[in-house]
Amino acid sequence: MTELKFPENFLWGGATAANQYEGAYNVDGKGLSVQDVTPKGGFGPITDRPTPDNMKLEGIDFYHRYKEDIALFAEMGFKTYRTSIAWTRIFPNGDETEPNEAGLQFYDDLFDELAKYGIEPLITLSHYETPLHLAREYDGWVNRKMIGFYENYVRTVFTRYKDKVKYWLTFNEINSIIHAPFMSGGIATAPDKLSKSDLYQAVHHELVASALATKIGHEINPDFQIGCMVLAMPTYPLTAHPDDVIAAMEAERQNYFFSDVHVRGAYPGYMKRYFRENGIVLDITPEDEEILKNTVDFISFSYYMSSTETADESKKVKGAGNILGGVMNPYLEASEWGWQIDPKGLRIVLNDFWDRYQKSLFIVENGLGAVDQLVEGEDGQMTVNDDYRIKYLNDHLVQVAEAIADGVEVMGYTTWGCIDLVSASTAELKKRYGFIYVDRHDDGSGTLKRYKKKSFNWYKEVIATNGESL
Ligand code: BG6
Numbered sequence: 001m002t003e004l005k006f007p008e009n010f011l012w013g014g015a016t017a018a019n020q021y022e023g024a025y026n027v028d029g030k031g032l033s034v035q036d037v038t039p040k041g042g043f044g045p046i047t048d049r050p051t052p053d054n055m056k057l058e059g060i061d062f063y064h065r066y067k068e069d070i071a072l073f074a075e076m077g078f079k080t081y082r083t084s085i086a087w088t089r090i091f092p093n094g095d096e097t098e099p100n101e102a103g104l105q106f107y108d109d110l111f112d113e114l115a116k117y118g119i120e121p122l123i124t125l126s127h128y129e130t131p132l133h134l135a136r137e138y139d140g141w142v143n144r145k146m147i148g149f150y151e152n153y154v155r156t157v158f159t160r161y162k163d164k165v166k167y168w169l170t171f172n173e174i175n176s177i178i179h180a181p182f183m184s185g186g187i188a189t190a191p192d193k194l195s196k197s198d199l200y201q202a203v204h205h206e207l208v209a210s211a212l213a214t215k216i217g218h219e220i221n222p223d224f225q226i227g228c229m230v231l232a233m234p235t236y237p238l239t240a241h242p243d244d245v246i247a248a249m250e251a252e253r254q255n256y257f258f259s260d261v262h263v264r265g266a267y268p269g270y271m272k273r274y275f276r277e278n279g280i281v282l283d284i285t286p287e288d289e290e291i292l293k294n295t296v297d298f299i300s301f302s303y304y305m306s307s308t309e310t311a312d313e314s315k316k317v318k319g320a321g322n323i324l325g326g327v328m329n330p331y332l333e334a335s336e337w338g339w340q341i342d343p344k345g346l347r348i349v350l351n352d353f354w355d356r357y358q359k360s361l362f363i364v365e366n367g368l369g370a371v372d373q374l375v376e377g378e379d380g381q382m383t384v385n386d387d388y389r390i391k392y393l394n395d396h397l398v399q400v401a402e403a404i405a406d407g408v409e410v411m412g413y414t415t416w417g418c419i420d421l422v423s424a425s426t427a428e429l430k431k432r433y434g435f436i437y438v439d440r441h442d443d444g445s446g447t448l449k450r451y452k453k454k455s456f457n458w459y460k461e462v463i464a465t466n467g468e469s470l
Pocket of ligand 1: 017020172173302365369416422423424425426431
Protein backbone atom coordinates (compact mmCIF):
# COMPACT_ATOMS: atom_id res chain seq x y z
CA MET A 1 0.00 0.00 0.00
CA THR A 2 1.44 3.35 -1.04
CA GLU A 3 1.70 5.97 1.64
CA LEU A 4 -0.29 8.99 0.52
CA LYS A 5 2.08 11.90 0.37
CA PHE A 6 1.61 15.30 -1.16
CA PRO A 7 4.39 17.90 -1.28
CA GLU A 8 4.34 20.49 1.51
CA ASN A 9 3.55 23.40 -0.82
CA PHE A 10 0.88 21.50 -2.80
CA LEU A 11 -1.69 23.93 -4.20
CA TRP A 12 -5.10 22.60 -3.14
CA GLY A 13 -8.09 24.49 -4.40
CA GLY A 14 -11.05 24.79 -6.72
CA ALA A 15 -11.74 26.01 -10.25
CA THR A 16 -14.39 28.01 -12.06
CA ALA A 17 -14.75 30.16 -15.18
CA ALA A 18 -16.20 33.65 -15.43
CA ASN A 19 -18.88 32.86 -18.01
CA GLN A 20 -20.27 29.94 -16.02
CA TYR A 21 -20.84 31.71 -12.72
CA GLU A 22 -20.27 35.47 -12.68
CA GLY A 23 -23.61 36.41 -14.23
CA ALA A 24 -23.94 40.21 -14.60
CA TYR A 25 -23.48 39.64 -18.31
CA ASN A 26 -24.23 43.26 -19.26
CA VAL A 27 -23.14 45.08 -16.13
CA ASP A 28 -20.42 47.76 -15.78
CA GLY A 29 -19.68 47.95 -19.48
CA LYS A 30 -19.24 44.22 -20.16
CA GLY A 31 -19.65 43.25 -23.81
CA LEU A 32 -21.26 40.06 -25.11
CA SER A 33 -19.25 36.87 -25.45
CA VAL A 34 -20.00 33.71 -27.41
CA GLN A 35 -21.54 32.31 -24.21
CA ASP A 36 -24.26 34.92 -24.12
CA VAL A 37 -25.78 33.54 -27.32
CA THR A 38 -25.50 29.80 -26.63
CA PRO A 39 -28.36 29.12 -24.20
CA LYS A 40 -28.14 25.35 -24.59
CA GLY A 41 -24.39 25.06 -24.19
CA GLY A 42 -21.34 24.71 -26.37
CA PHE A 43 -22.93 22.35 -28.87
CA GLY A 44 -26.40 23.86 -29.02
CA PRO A 45 -27.92 26.53 -31.26
CA ILE A 46 -26.55 30.07 -31.52
CA THR A 47 -29.08 32.84 -30.96
CA ASP A 48 -28.99 36.35 -32.41
CA ARG A 49 -28.92 37.97 -29.01
CA PRO A 50 -29.06 36.92 -25.34
CA THR A 51 -32.29 35.07 -24.54
CA PRO A 52 -33.93 34.68 -21.10
CA ASP A 53 -33.48 30.89 -21.10
CA ASN A 54 -29.69 31.34 -21.02
CA MET A 55 -28.63 30.40 -17.47
CA LYS A 56 -25.20 31.93 -17.93
CA LEU A 57 -26.53 35.48 -18.13
CA GLU A 58 -27.17 35.46 -14.41
CA GLY A 59 -24.97 32.46 -13.55
CA ILE A 60 -24.84 32.16 -9.78
CA ASP A 61 -24.34 35.91 -9.46
CA PHE A 62 -20.76 35.56 -8.27
CA TYR A 63 -20.17 39.07 -9.58
CA HIS A 64 -22.14 40.46 -6.66
CA ARG A 65 -21.53 37.68 -4.12
CA TYR A 66 -17.81 37.01 -4.53
CA LYS A 67 -16.94 38.04 -0.97
CA GLU A 68 -19.35 35.52 0.55
CA ASP A 69 -18.13 32.79 -1.83
CA ILE A 70 -14.44 33.45 -1.27
CA ALA A 71 -15.02 33.34 2.47
CA LEU A 72 -16.41 29.82 2.00
CA PHE A 73 -13.40 28.80 -0.13
CA ALA A 74 -11.14 30.16 2.60
CA GLU A 75 -13.08 28.17 5.20
CA MET A 76 -12.26 25.01 3.23
CA GLY A 77 -8.61 26.07 3.38
CA PHE A 78 -8.04 26.70 -0.33
CA LYS A 79 -4.43 27.50 -1.12
CA THR A 80 -5.28 28.45 -4.67
CA TYR A 81 -8.33 29.45 -6.64
CA ARG A 82 -8.66 29.11 -10.38
CA THR A 83 -10.97 31.38 -12.29
CA SER A 84 -10.87 33.28 -15.57
CA ILE A 85 -10.98 36.90 -16.53
CA ALA A 86 -13.93 37.59 -18.82
CA TRP A 87 -12.21 39.18 -21.83
CA THR A 88 -15.41 41.15 -22.53
CA ARG A 89 -15.27 42.92 -19.17
CA ILE A 90 -11.88 44.33 -20.18
CA PHE A 91 -12.42 44.80 -23.93
CA PRO A 92 -16.20 44.61 -24.51
CA ASN A 93 -15.87 44.11 -28.27
CA GLY A 94 -12.35 42.78 -28.26
CA ASP A 95 -10.90 45.12 -30.87
CA GLU A 96 -10.81 48.35 -28.86
CA THR A 97 -7.47 49.84 -27.96
CA GLU A 98 -8.47 51.17 -24.53
CA PRO A 99 -9.72 48.86 -21.76
CA ASN A 100 -12.88 49.21 -19.68
CA GLU A 101 -11.80 50.45 -16.25
CA ALA A 102 -14.85 49.05 -14.43
CA GLY A 103 -13.97 45.56 -15.63
CA LEU A 104 -10.37 45.91 -14.54
CA GLN A 105 -11.49 47.17 -11.14
CA PHE A 106 -13.71 44.14 -10.58
CA TYR A 107 -10.75 41.76 -10.90
CA ASP A 108 -8.60 44.03 -8.74
CA ASP A 109 -11.22 43.71 -6.02
CA LEU A 110 -11.52 39.96 -6.54
CA PHE A 111 -7.74 39.41 -6.31
CA ASP A 112 -7.57 41.64 -3.22
CA GLU A 113 -10.28 39.55 -1.60
CA LEU A 114 -8.34 36.35 -2.32
CA ALA A 115 -5.16 37.95 -0.94
CA LYS A 116 -6.98 38.68 2.32
CA TYR A 117 -7.10 34.92 2.90
CA GLY A 118 -3.70 34.11 1.39
CA ILE A 119 -5.33 32.32 -1.56
CA GLU A 120 -3.11 32.28 -4.66
CA PRO A 121 -5.06 33.15 -7.84
CA LEU A 122 -4.61 30.89 -10.87
CA ILE A 123 -6.00 32.81 -13.80
CA THR A 124 -7.18 31.57 -17.18
CA LEU A 125 -6.90 34.31 -19.78
CA SER A 126 -9.43 32.83 -22.17
CA HIS A 127 -11.98 30.29 -21.00
CA TYR A 128 -14.53 29.86 -23.80
CA GLU A 129 -15.29 33.59 -23.58
CA THR A 130 -14.27 35.08 -26.92
CA PRO A 131 -15.97 38.45 -27.46
CA LEU A 132 -18.98 37.90 -29.69
CA HIS A 133 -17.97 40.83 -31.88
CA LEU A 134 -14.69 39.07 -32.70
CA ALA A 135 -16.62 35.94 -33.63
CA ARG A 136 -19.09 37.77 -35.85
CA GLU A 137 -16.77 40.34 -37.46
CA TYR A 138 -13.58 38.32 -37.82
CA ASP A 139 -14.69 34.67 -37.65
CA GLY A 140 -12.72 34.28 -34.43
CA TRP A 141 -9.36 32.57 -34.42
CA VAL A 142 -9.47 31.74 -38.14
CA ASN A 143 -8.39 35.36 -38.54
CA ARG A 144 -4.75 36.27 -37.89
CA LYS A 145 -5.85 39.61 -36.45
CA MET A 146 -6.99 37.73 -33.35
CA ILE A 147 -3.37 37.38 -32.27
CA GLY A 148 -3.11 41.16 -31.99
CA PHE A 149 -6.42 41.53 -30.14
CA TYR A 150 -5.43 38.83 -27.68
CA GLU A 151 -1.97 40.37 -27.29
CA ASN A 152 -3.53 43.71 -26.39
CA TYR A 153 -5.82 42.05 -23.86
CA VAL A 154 -3.16 39.93 -22.16
CA ARG A 155 -0.67 42.80 -22.06
CA THR A 156 -3.30 44.90 -20.33
CA VAL A 157 -4.14 42.34 -17.65
CA PHE A 158 -0.54 41.17 -17.14
CA THR A 159 0.49 44.78 -16.54
CA ARG A 160 -2.44 45.59 -14.30
CA TYR A 161 -2.19 42.49 -12.12
CA LYS A 162 1.55 41.87 -12.26
CA ASP A 163 1.86 42.11 -8.47
CA LYS A 164 -1.36 40.26 -7.68
CA VAL A 165 -1.31 37.18 -9.91
CA LYS A 166 1.62 34.84 -10.47
CA TYR A 167 0.02 31.75 -12.10
CA TRP A 168 -1.56 32.15 -15.54
CA LEU A 169 -3.10 29.81 -18.12
CA THR A 170 -3.29 31.01 -21.71
CA PHE A 171 -6.31 29.16 -23.19
CA ASN A 172 -8.70 26.78 -21.47
CA GLU A 173 -8.63 23.32 -23.07
CA ILE A 174 -6.94 24.69 -26.16
CA ASN A 175 -7.41 21.36 -27.98
CA SER A 176 -11.20 21.59 -27.71
CA ILE A 177 -11.32 24.03 -30.63
CA ILE A 178 -11.29 21.02 -32.98
CA HIS A 179 -14.58 19.80 -31.51
CA ALA A 180 -16.28 23.03 -30.45
CA PRO A 181 -15.06 25.74 -32.87
CA PHE A 182 -17.58 28.41 -31.83
CA MET A 183 -17.40 27.97 -28.05
CA SER A 184 -13.67 27.36 -27.95
CA GLY A 185 -12.40 29.44 -30.86
CA GLY A 186 -15.13 32.00 -31.56
CA ILE A 187 -15.36 30.63 -35.10
CA ALA A 188 -18.72 31.73 -36.49
CA THR A 189 -18.52 29.63 -39.65
CA ALA A 190 -20.71 26.57 -39.12
CA PRO A 191 -18.67 23.40 -38.45
CA ASP A 192 -19.95 21.72 -41.63
CA LYS A 193 -18.78 24.68 -43.72
CA LEU A 194 -15.44 25.09 -41.99
CA SER A 195 -12.51 23.70 -43.99
CA LYS A 196 -9.81 21.72 -42.19
CA SER A 197 -7.23 24.25 -43.34
CA ASP A 198 -9.20 27.09 -41.71
CA LEU A 199 -9.70 25.08 -38.54
CA TYR A 200 -6.00 24.26 -38.18
CA GLN A 201 -5.09 27.80 -39.15
CA ALA A 202 -7.18 28.90 -36.16
CA VAL A 203 -5.31 26.37 -34.02
CA HIS A 204 -2.04 27.79 -35.28
CA HIS A 205 -3.09 31.34 -34.44
CA GLU A 206 -4.01 30.28 -30.90
CA LEU A 207 -0.71 28.48 -30.47
CA VAL A 208 1.21 31.55 -31.62
CA ALA A 209 -0.91 33.79 -29.36
CA SER A 210 -0.29 31.46 -26.43
CA ALA A 211 3.49 31.52 -26.97
CA LEU A 212 3.37 35.29 -27.40
CA ALA A 213 1.51 35.62 -24.10
CA THR A 214 4.22 33.53 -22.43
CA LYS A 215 6.89 35.84 -23.88
CA ILE A 216 5.09 39.06 -22.93
CA GLY A 217 4.22 37.78 -19.46
CA HIS A 218 7.82 36.91 -18.67
CA GLU A 219 8.94 40.35 -19.87
CA ILE A 220 6.39 42.06 -17.64
CA ASN A 221 7.20 39.93 -14.59
CA PRO A 222 9.94 37.29 -14.79
CA ASP A 223 8.37 35.55 -11.78
CA PHE A 224 5.18 34.75 -13.65
CA GLN A 225 4.48 31.05 -14.03
CA ILE A 226 2.63 30.61 -17.30
CA GLY A 227 1.11 27.32 -18.34
CA CYS A 228 -0.82 25.82 -21.20
CA MET A 229 -4.12 24.10 -20.45
CA VAL A 230 -5.27 21.03 -22.33
CA LEU A 231 -8.17 18.67 -22.10
CA ALA A 232 -6.44 15.43 -21.14
CA MET A 233 -7.89 12.10 -22.07
CA PRO A 234 -5.68 9.02 -22.04
CA THR A 235 -6.79 6.79 -24.87
CA TYR A 236 -6.62 3.02 -24.54
CA PRO A 237 -6.72 0.54 -27.43
CA LEU A 238 -9.98 -1.41 -27.31
CA THR A 239 -8.05 -4.66 -27.92
CA ALA A 240 -4.41 -5.76 -28.17
CA HIS A 241 -4.69 -5.79 -31.96
CA PRO A 242 -1.85 -3.60 -33.34
CA ASP A 243 -4.37 -1.73 -35.50
CA ASP A 244 -6.23 -0.72 -32.35
CA VAL A 245 -2.97 0.31 -30.71
CA ILE A 246 -2.17 2.52 -33.71
CA ALA A 247 -5.72 3.95 -33.65
CA ALA A 248 -5.28 4.83 -29.97
CA MET A 249 -1.84 6.34 -30.64
CA GLU A 250 -3.21 8.52 -33.40
CA ALA A 251 -6.14 9.66 -31.28
CA GLU A 252 -3.74 10.59 -28.47
CA ARG A 253 -1.55 12.53 -30.85
CA GLN A 254 -4.47 14.76 -31.81
CA ASN A 255 -4.27 15.96 -28.20
CA TYR A 256 -0.52 15.64 -27.57
CA PHE A 257 0.07 17.90 -30.53
CA PHE A 258 -1.07 20.88 -28.46
CA SER A 259 1.18 20.25 -25.47
CA ASP A 260 4.06 19.22 -27.75
CA VAL A 261 4.03 22.65 -29.41
CA HIS A 262 3.68 24.44 -26.06
CA VAL A 263 6.50 22.51 -24.41
CA ARG A 264 8.86 21.88 -27.33
CA GLY A 265 8.24 25.08 -29.28
CA ALA A 266 7.75 23.46 -32.69
CA TYR A 267 5.33 21.29 -34.65
CA PRO A 268 5.90 17.53 -34.26
CA GLY A 269 6.60 15.41 -37.35
CA TYR A 270 3.41 13.36 -36.96
CA MET A 271 1.32 16.53 -37.25
CA LYS A 272 3.17 17.68 -40.37
CA ARG A 273 2.32 14.29 -41.85
CA TYR A 274 -1.31 14.69 -40.79
CA PHE A 275 -1.47 18.11 -42.47
CA ARG A 276 0.16 16.75 -45.66
CA GLU A 277 -2.10 13.75 -45.91
CA ASN A 278 -5.27 15.74 -45.26
CA GLY A 279 -4.57 18.54 -47.71
CA ILE A 280 -4.20 21.04 -44.86
CA VAL A 281 -2.15 24.01 -45.96
CA LEU A 282 -1.19 26.50 -43.27
CA ASP A 283 0.22 29.98 -43.26
CA ILE A 284 3.12 29.61 -40.82
CA THR A 285 5.56 32.51 -41.08
CA PRO A 286 9.21 32.47 -39.93
CA GLU A 287 8.16 35.03 -37.26
CA ASP A 288 5.52 32.59 -36.02
CA GLU A 289 8.15 29.88 -35.72
CA GLU A 290 10.32 32.20 -33.64
CA ILE A 291 7.43 33.10 -31.33
CA LEU A 292 6.54 29.44 -30.79
CA LYS A 293 9.94 28.96 -29.16
CA ASN A 294 8.60 30.75 -26.06
CA THR A 295 7.64 27.61 -24.21
CA VAL A 296 5.51 27.25 -21.10
CA ASP A 297 6.63 26.95 -17.48
CA PHE A 298 4.22 24.14 -16.65
CA ILE A 299 1.45 22.03 -18.14
CA SER A 300 -2.04 22.16 -16.75
CA PHE A 301 -4.94 20.01 -17.75
CA SER A 302 -8.50 18.96 -17.06
CA TYR A 303 -9.22 15.32 -16.43
CA TYR A 304 -12.67 13.80 -16.32
CA MET A 305 -12.38 10.50 -18.15
CA SER A 306 -10.31 8.24 -20.33
CA SER A 307 -11.25 7.13 -23.79
CA THR A 308 -10.94 4.02 -25.93
CA GLU A 309 -10.18 3.65 -29.63
CA THR A 310 -10.46 0.92 -32.19
CA ALA A 311 -9.72 0.60 -35.88
CA ASP A 312 -12.77 -1.62 -36.25
CA GLU A 313 -15.64 0.56 -37.49
CA SER A 314 -18.27 -1.99 -36.43
CA LYS A 315 -17.17 -1.68 -32.78
CA LYS A 316 -17.29 2.08 -32.69
CA VAL A 317 -20.06 2.79 -30.22
CA LYS A 318 -19.42 6.39 -29.27
CA GLY A 319 -19.27 7.35 -25.62
CA ALA A 320 -20.62 10.63 -24.33
CA GLY A 321 -17.84 12.98 -23.46
CA ASN A 322 -17.45 16.55 -22.33
CA ILE A 323 -16.04 17.45 -25.72
CA LEU A 324 -14.02 14.61 -27.16
CA GLY A 325 -16.06 11.48 -27.78
CA GLY A 326 -14.30 8.13 -27.92
CA VAL A 327 -15.51 4.55 -27.81
CA MET A 328 -17.19 3.13 -24.68
CA ASN A 329 -14.85 1.19 -22.40
CA PRO A 330 -16.61 -2.00 -21.22
CA TYR A 331 -14.70 -2.01 -17.91
CA LEU A 332 -15.80 1.38 -16.65
CA GLU A 333 -18.94 2.85 -15.12
CA ALA A 334 -20.28 6.21 -16.15
CA SER A 335 -21.73 9.33 -14.55
CA GLU A 336 -25.39 10.34 -15.00
CA TRP A 337 -24.20 12.23 -18.08
CA GLY A 338 -22.46 9.18 -19.54
CA TRP A 339 -18.92 10.29 -18.72
CA GLN A 340 -16.90 7.17 -17.95
CA ILE A 341 -15.26 7.26 -14.54
CA ASP A 342 -11.62 6.17 -14.46
CA PRO A 343 -9.50 7.31 -11.50
CA LYS A 344 -6.50 5.24 -12.64
CA GLY A 345 -6.59 7.12 -15.94
CA LEU A 346 -5.45 10.16 -13.96
CA ARG A 347 -2.34 8.35 -12.73
CA ILE A 348 -1.71 7.21 -16.31
CA VAL A 349 -2.06 10.67 -17.80
CA LEU A 350 0.17 12.23 -15.12
CA ASN A 351 2.87 9.66 -15.81
CA ASP A 352 2.52 10.03 -19.58
CA PHE A 353 2.93 13.80 -19.47
CA TRP A 354 5.82 13.57 -17.03
CA ASP A 355 7.67 10.91 -19.05
CA ARG A 356 7.16 12.93 -22.21
CA TYR A 357 8.21 16.36 -20.96
CA GLN A 358 9.65 16.32 -17.40
CA LYS A 359 7.71 19.54 -16.77
CA SER A 360 5.66 20.26 -13.65
CA LEU A 361 1.99 19.37 -13.95
CA PHE A 362 -1.09 21.04 -12.53
CA ILE A 363 -4.48 19.30 -12.47
CA VAL A 364 -6.77 22.29 -12.85
CA GLU A 365 -10.09 20.48 -13.38
CA ASN A 366 -11.49 17.20 -12.14
CA GLY A 367 -14.87 16.42 -10.66
CA LEU A 368 -18.24 14.75 -10.89
CA GLY A 369 -21.28 16.43 -12.38
CA ALA A 370 -24.36 15.00 -10.64
CA VAL A 371 -27.94 15.78 -9.68
CA ASP A 372 -27.94 16.80 -6.00
CA GLN A 373 -30.81 16.74 -3.51
CA LEU A 374 -30.96 19.43 -0.86
CA VAL A 375 -32.08 17.83 2.43
CA GLU A 376 -32.14 18.73 6.09
CA GLY A 377 -28.94 17.61 7.81
CA GLU A 378 -28.47 16.28 11.36
CA ASP A 379 -27.65 19.77 12.60
CA GLY A 380 -30.88 21.14 11.12
CA GLN A 381 -29.03 22.93 8.31
CA MET A 382 -29.90 22.19 4.70
CA THR A 383 -27.21 20.15 2.96
CA VAL A 384 -26.51 17.57 0.24
CA ASN A 385 -25.31 14.09 1.18
CA ASP A 386 -23.00 13.79 -1.80
CA ASP A 387 -21.09 10.64 -0.89
CA TYR A 388 -20.85 9.85 -4.62
CA ARG A 389 -18.86 13.06 -5.17
CA ILE A 390 -16.63 12.36 -2.18
CA LYS A 391 -15.91 8.89 -3.54
CA TYR A 392 -15.14 10.21 -7.02
CA LEU A 393 -12.73 12.86 -5.76
CA ASN A 394 -11.16 10.58 -3.14
CA ASP A 395 -10.48 7.87 -5.72
CA HIS A 396 -8.90 10.36 -8.10
CA LEU A 397 -6.75 11.96 -5.43
CA VAL A 398 -5.44 8.55 -4.37
CA GLN A 399 -4.25 8.15 -7.96
CA VAL A 400 -2.59 11.57 -7.85
CA ALA A 401 -0.70 10.35 -4.79
CA GLU A 402 0.26 7.21 -6.70
CA ALA A 403 1.65 9.33 -9.52
CA ILE A 404 3.58 11.46 -7.02
CA ALA A 405 5.01 8.23 -5.61
CA ASP A 406 5.98 7.32 -9.19
CA GLY A 407 8.12 10.47 -9.21
CA VAL A 408 5.79 12.81 -11.10
CA GLU A 409 6.00 16.49 -10.12
CA VAL A 410 2.49 17.74 -9.42
CA MET A 411 2.05 21.39 -8.44
CA GLY A 412 -1.56 21.26 -7.35
CA TYR A 413 -5.12 20.14 -7.82
CA THR A 414 -8.21 22.29 -8.28
CA THR A 415 -11.58 20.55 -8.42
CA TRP A 416 -13.90 21.74 -11.14
CA GLY A 417 -16.88 23.87 -10.13
CA CYS A 418 -16.00 24.05 -6.43
CA ILE A 419 -19.23 26.00 -6.15
CA ASP A 420 -22.19 24.92 -8.32
CA LEU A 421 -22.19 26.70 -11.66
CA VAL A 422 -23.66 26.43 -15.15
CA SER A 423 -22.41 23.51 -17.26
CA ALA A 424 -20.31 24.33 -20.33
CA SER A 425 -21.51 21.54 -22.59
CA THR A 426 -25.23 21.66 -21.79
CA ALA A 427 -25.73 25.01 -19.96
CA GLU A 428 -27.63 23.25 -17.18
CA LEU A 429 -27.49 24.05 -13.49
CA LYS A 430 -28.77 20.67 -12.45
CA LYS A 431 -25.39 19.21 -13.38
CA ARG A 432 -23.65 20.19 -10.18
CA TYR A 433 -19.99 19.83 -9.26
CA GLY A 434 -19.66 21.95 -6.14
CA PHE A 435 -18.83 21.58 -2.49
CA ILE A 436 -21.25 24.47 -2.15
CA TYR A 437 -24.84 24.08 -3.33
CA VAL A 438 -26.39 27.12 -4.99
CA ASP A 439 -30.16 27.41 -4.91
CA ARG A 440 -30.79 28.16 -8.55
CA HIS A 441 -32.56 25.95 -11.06
CA ASP A 442 -32.81 25.55 -14.80
CA ASP A 443 -36.21 27.25 -14.93
CA GLY A 444 -34.58 30.35 -13.45
CA SER A 445 -36.14 29.89 -10.00
CA GLY A 446 -34.22 29.88 -6.71
CA THR A 447 -32.95 32.21 -4.02
CA LEU A 448 -29.25 31.94 -4.97
CA LYS A 449 -28.58 31.07 -1.35
CA ARG A 450 -25.45 28.96 -0.72
CA TYR A 451 -25.40 25.70 1.33
CA LYS A 452 -22.47 23.52 2.36
CA LYS A 453 -22.65 19.97 1.03
CA LYS A 454 -21.20 17.00 2.92
CA SER A 455 -18.18 17.15 0.59
CA PHE A 456 -17.40 20.64 1.93
CA ASN A 457 -16.12 19.29 5.25
CA TRP A 458 -14.54 16.30 3.55
CA TYR A 459 -12.40 18.56 1.32
CA LYS A 460 -11.60 20.83 4.23
CA GLU A 461 -10.16 17.82 6.04
CA VAL A 462 -8.21 16.69 2.97
CA ILE A 463 -6.57 20.10 2.71
CA ALA A 464 -5.96 20.43 6.46
CA THR A 465 -4.15 17.08 6.53
CA ASN A 466 -2.39 17.67 3.19
CA GLY A 467 -4.06 14.57 1.80
CA GLU A 468 -3.42 12.21 4.70
CA SER A 469 -7.16 11.85 5.38
CA LEU A 470 -7.77 10.30 1.96
C1 BG6 B 1 -14.32 21.41 -19.14
C2 BG6 B 1 -14.42 22.91 -19.19
O1 BG6 B 1 -14.52 20.94 -20.44
O2 BG6 B 1 -15.24 20.68 -18.43
C3 BG6 B 1 -15.36 23.53 -18.18
O3 BG6 B 1 -13.16 23.53 -19.10
C4 BG6 B 1 -16.56 22.64 -18.01
O4 BG6 B 1 -15.68 24.82 -18.62
C5 BG6 B 1 -16.09 21.30 -17.48
O5 BG6 B 1 -17.56 23.18 -17.22
C6 BG6 B 1 -17.20 20.34 -17.18
O6 BG6 B 1 -18.03 20.22 -18.28
P1 BG6 B 1 -19.60 20.43 -18.18
O7 BG6 B 1 -20.09 20.36 -19.56
O8 BG6 B 1 -20.11 19.35 -17.31
O9 BG6 B 1 -19.78 21.78 -17.59
